[in-house]
Amino acid sequence: MRVKGILFAAALGALPSSVLAADAPVISPIDAAIVNAAHDWAGGYVGVNAGYGWGEFDADGPATLDDPTYSGDGALGGFQIGYNKQLGTVVIGVEGDLQATNIEESTTGGGATTTTSLDWFSTARGRVGYAFDQTGTLVYGTAGLAIGGVETSVSGAGGGSDDQVLTGFAAGAGVEQSIADNLSLKAEYLYVDLQEKAFDAGTSETNAQWDGHVMRFGANLKF
Template sequence: MKSQFSKALALGVTMLVSTAGASAFAADLGPYQPYTPPPAPEAEYVAPSIWEGAYIGINGGYGWSNSTFTEPEGGFGGGQLGYNWQRGNFVFGFEGDIQAADISGRAYNPFDDATAHSNVNWFSTVRGRLGFASGPLLVYGTAGLAVADFDTDVNFSGLANFRDNDTKAGYAAGGGVEWAFAPNWSMKAEYLYLGFGDERLSSGYRINDDFQTVRVGLNYKFH
């Protein structure tokens, strides 16, 4: 009888110790909380490039020739299209344009009693552009191919008339600044030197066909 009592007492003590230990362990764990996964990291925001993309625009300006004979000068107007890439602050791309022009001049030579008239009827360029952008301001250099149509007329005392019409290829080089004043719009000011070399006319006169231009333009950039 005593032995059974001892076994029962030992079993009760063991159960009491076990219950107390489990309660203490549960108390250490604290109240039950369901698992909540951590929030996904937010994607880093990348601001859209001000300059990258295709664009189209219009331009107009003033040109003057290096010819010391007829000294042509006058206005022109046309359009351009191009594409830019932007990497950090550097912007590079290409641009093509075509302009109708009236860059003309007239001269009289009293020794030959000759009157000469020359005119640039139109010109076009295809150029690369490389620039540095600071926010909405872009400063760039540009160079490439130029093509222009020249028309020259020399009249000797009304007795003989020589007319030369020639489309020549040369080079264009210059630079400019462009300002993005709205998300899709920018305006620019640009200088170009267009080199075509000397030309000997059928009348015997030699003239220089190089000319220079300054112009302003308005561009619309597609998204």
């Protein structure tokens, strides 16, 4: 009887743990990393940004310019939309943005002034980043296509103006910090290169392009 009692008690003690083990969900290492993360980056988001851009215009106009390469800078602002997928601590995604700018500069030569401005630009980029689980911080690199609206005007007799859409590429890096489950702040640097295109800015054809740097700060709302 004593032996039977010991065996019965041992069976009762083992039963709850067996039941719990049978009911316990199986969690993959990737899922476990996301559960334990301070912020889940997966999903779509929209946001706004503002910043500053600086760079160089290259133009060869109808007149002999004193300096065909001249610097321009100015403020910019716009919005972005994107989508992320999280694989453990790796975050991959896509993002598009549209920016309005007031980047403009002029150069003179041969009795005429050539003014070139970047009025807007847009990019479509991929993003790859690393998420720091315990701080809710994402650092990432980004690269993709860029387009921009550039206007060139030539003053003086026979002068005129023309605007064209230039194409090129953008690449850079950034850091994004979560401050709530669906809200984050970011700082981002981009290098943007818009390739040369012909402009009909008066009696002669003008070629112009812009390449430069963008530093912007923004906020994203995840949905």
